[in-house]
Amino acid sequence: MERSADWLDQAESDLRHAAHDMEAGFYDWACFSAQQSAEKALKSVFQRKGTEARGNSVADLLDEMGQLSLLPPGPKEQALELDKAYIPTRYPNANPSGSPRKKYARAEASRLVDYAREIILFCKDLLSQT
Numbered sequence: 001m002e003r004s005a006d007w008l009d010q011a012e013s014d015l016r017h018a019a020h021d022m023e024a025g026f027y028d029w030a031c032f033s034a035q036q037s038a039e040k041a042l043k044s045v046f047q048r049k050g051t052e053a054r055g056n057s058v059a060d061l062l063d064e065m066g067q068l069s070l071l072p073p074g075p076k077e078q079a080l081e082l083d084k085a086y087i088p089t090r091y092p093n094a095n096p097s098g099s100p101r102k103k104y105a106r107a108e109a110s111r112l113v114d115y116a117r118e119i120i121l122f123c124k125d126l127l128s129q130t
Helices: 004-024 027-048 058-067 076-083 106-128
Strands: none
Touching: 004 027, 004 106, 027 058, 027 076, 027 106, 058 076, 076 106
16 A cells, blocks of 8 residues: 555654653653654655665665665755654764754754755655655
8 A cells, every 4th residue: 555645644743743852851762762853754656666674774764765866966965964853863872972852953953954854855845756
């Protein structure tokens, strides 16, 4: 069953969640939700193309799409930075000391939310072409 619209809907919801967390001062969760948003937006394109996406790395998903000739080069630098928020935003043992909530600032959260928004727009454009 083709469910690209569901993946994109969840990506947009995760982006709203990220923006809300950023405004509330939960910068760690804003960064993680931004990464999730971008990941799900990319998976919506895989879904539309009838190809299964594996993994959680935004950069790897972009690379895989390129290898499958599913899309033109995408926002790779943004993807690499978003991927850095996948684990350390949630687990204290991913950092040398301190909890994740003390490791992220508003500027970083804002930047990652913007990157996720760019990737969603990139994916929406791809989806509109198919």
